[in-house]
Amino acid sequence: MPDKLIVSTSPHILGCDLTPKVMWSVIGALIPAAIASVIIFGMPSVKIMAVAVFTCVACEALIQKLTGRAVTIHDGSAALTGLLLAFNLSSNVPFWIPLVGGIFAIALVKHAFGGLGANVFNPALAARAFLLASWPTHMTAFTRPFAADAVTSATPLMMFKEGKVGTLVEMGISYWDLFLGRRGGCLGEVCIIALVCGAAYLLWKRYIWWQTPFSFILTTGSLCWIFGARGYFQGDFLFSILSGGLILGAFFMATDYVTTPLAHTGQVFFGVGCGVLTFLIRKFGGYPEGVSYSILIMNAFVPLIDRYVKPKIYGTAKAVKG
Amino acid sequence: MKRLLHEFTKGITIENPTFGLILGLCPTLAVSTSLGNAIGMGAAATFVLVCSNTIVSSVRRIIPDRIRLPAFIVIIATFVTMCELIMKAYAPALDVSLGIFVPLIVVNCIIMARAEAFACKHGVGASILDGLGMGVGFTLGLCVIASVREILGAGSIAGKQLIPGFQPATVLILAPGALATLGLLIALSNLMKSKKSTCRACRKGGCG
Numbered sequence: 017m018p019d020k021l022i023v024s025t026s027p028h029i030l031g032c033d034l035t036p037k038v039m040w041s042v043i044g045a046l047i048p049a050a051i052a053s054v055i056i057f058g059m060p061s062v063k064i065m066a067v068a069v070f071t072c073v074a075c076e077a078l079i080q081k082l083t084g085r086a087v088t089i090h091d092g093s094a095a096l097t098g099l100l101l102a103f104n105l106s107s108n109v110p111f112w113i114p115l116v117g118g119i120f121a122i123a124l125v126k127h128a129f130g131g132l133g134a135n136v137f138n139p140a141l142a143a144r145a146f147l148l149a150s151w152p153t154h155m156t157a158f159t160r161p162f163a164a165d166a167v168t169s170a171t172p173l174m175m176f177k178e179g180k181v182g183t184l185v186e187m188g189i190s191y192w193d194l195f196l197g198r199r200g201g202c203l204g205e206v207c208i209i210a211l212v213c214g215a216a217y218l219l220w221k222r223y224i225w226w227q228t229p230f231s232f233i234l235t236t237g238s239l240c241w242i243f244g245a246r247g248y249f250q251g252d253f254l255f256s257i258l259s260g261g262l263i264l265g266a267f268f269m270a271t272d273y274v275t276t277p278l279a280h281t282g283q284v285f286f287g288v289g290c291g292v293l294t295f296l297i298r299k300f301g302g303y304p305e306g307v308s309y310s311i312l313i314m315n316a317f318v319p320l321i322d323r324y325v326k327p328k329i330y331g332t333a334k335a336v337k338g
Numbered sequence: 339m340k341r342l343l344h345e346f347t348k349g350i351t352i353e354n355p356t357f358g359l360i361l362g363l364c365p366t367l368a369v370s371t372s373l374g375n376a377i378g379m380g381a382a383a384t385f386v387l388v389c390s391n392t393i394v395s396s397v398r399r400i401i402p403d404r405i406r407l408p409a410f411i412v413i414i415a416t417f418v419t420m421c422e423l424i425m426k427a428y429a430p431a432l433d434v435s436l437g438i439f440v441p442l443i444v445v446n447c448i449i450m451a452r453a454e455a456f457a458c459k460h461g462v463g464a465s466i467l468d469g470l471g472m473g474v475g476f477t478l479g480l481c482v483i484a485s486v487r488e489i490l491g492a493g494s495i496a497g498k499q500l501i502p503g504f505q506p507a508t509v510l511i512l513a514p515g516a517l518a519t520l521g522l523l524i525a526l527s528n529l530m531k532s533k534k535s536t537c538r539a540c541r542k543g544g545c546g
Contacts, residue, residue, distance in 0.1 A: 149509035149514065150508050151505060
């Protein structure tokens with residue numbers, strides 16, 4: 017491409033942060049969490065991640081070949097979808113769950129809508145929703161960490177939802193356990209410290225912006241604290257942040273370029289909306305965790321947010337109203 | 339003769355209610371959970387469609403233009419009530435599984451659309467054939483959707499287990515599965531249509 021004359025509308029500045037570089041950086045930022053999941057859940061974790069990534073990449077290549085488009089599997093976006101999908105699965109799902117999920121994510125959620133940049137919903141999360149609605153028994157059976165045989169255990173939020181236990185002490189875990197990932201849950205969501213390291217790298221490189229994740233996390237945490245199970249302002253702020261998929265969702269899935277608002281103000285609206293929905297699902301919904309659904313629902317509002325919240329054009333007096 | 343044959347076949351092919359006209363979507367989405375339901379709903383709608391088309395076209399010169407829609411509704415509702423009572427008497431199991439969607443055939447867009455757009459402008463013979471074609475097209479559309487949903491969503495076809503041990507994707511039996519299946523099948527049908535008509539359209543100079 018560099019030897020061709022590119023005719024396009026402004027801006028004409030071509031940065032060096034092209035899609036492959038950003039995508040591979042995000043994958044790199046997820047590597048600590050991937051390693052942590054292998055340490056915590058063992059070999060099944062490797063198997064699931066491998067199947068999910070391979071399926072997504074192969075499916076993308078196949079579809080692009082069939083539709084006569086340029087094959088862009090080197091840009092890492094399909095691999096990233098696969099990795100995020102694997103992060104959203106429990107460690108004892110059978111191998112065909114990531115396989116079917118990967119095909120659904122790439123073929124239906126991404127390419128049926130026009131491929132990278134044109135999909136309305138986050139492919140990995142939509143695939144998770146599809147799998148959860150289709151095979152709920154496989155998707156909600158979580159393994160106890162560091163167990164040699166697959167002993168199933170509930171996630172902290174599941175125990176919380178059932179209402180049998182109200183405090184961490186009653187669950188037999190500490191904040192430190194939650195922080196390190198010594199709890200039942202999906203592959204990628206458990207080890208908070210690994211996720212935070214990856215997120216910090218992306219924030220430092222400015223591949224993601226703080227607006228969405230921080231508004232998302234603060235909204236969820238505050239609402240869970242204000243409307244606690246045992247009275248107003250009695251909720252557990254830290255527990256609500258650390259116990260579910262909130263960190264993974266807020267930093268790595270609510271910041272997807274394609275399916276979230278462009279302007280920073282819009283990103284705040286997006287984050288707050290996700291936070292409110294997550295709280296509502298956790299508190300009143302049928303599922304113990306609502307991060308994935310809240311992001312999917314807010315994905316549908318992105319065109320609307322982008323329409324009303326436009327960034328101020330440099331040099332003009334006022335932002336152009338849509 | 340050829341024209342009459344066309345009145346019959348257009349409902350199955352180019353003007354298929356489900357994939358071409360995109361009409362009657364509520365029953366399509368709601369009862370296409372199994373092949374049995376689809377055939378039952380298709381048969382009931384075809385019966386009502388043929389009867390209402392016959393009556394509407396034969397009384398089309400008597401009905402004053404201003405009250406034609408209420409008149410159509412009365413005619414359609416008569417046949418739907420008959421259909422419902424017959425189904426209750428002879429196929430109670432089907433009646434239970436179709437539920438509210440049998441009386442709702444009254445407001446099925448296909449039947450109203452054919453009365454308004456075709457039967458009140460054409461003769462009885464052509465209207466019967468049009469109703470029959472549309473009914474068969476609707477039934478076939480329902481059956482295609484229902485087969486996909488039942489095979490993948492319940493692992494069976496017409497109630498018979500296909501592969502033992504196969505864990506079906508329950509979501510296809512639920513509402514999102516109905517919408518996704520319908521959308522993909524419409525896309526497929528449009529793809530086939532566009533493949534067929536691209537060259538002709540281009541020669542006319544109308545690719546847009």
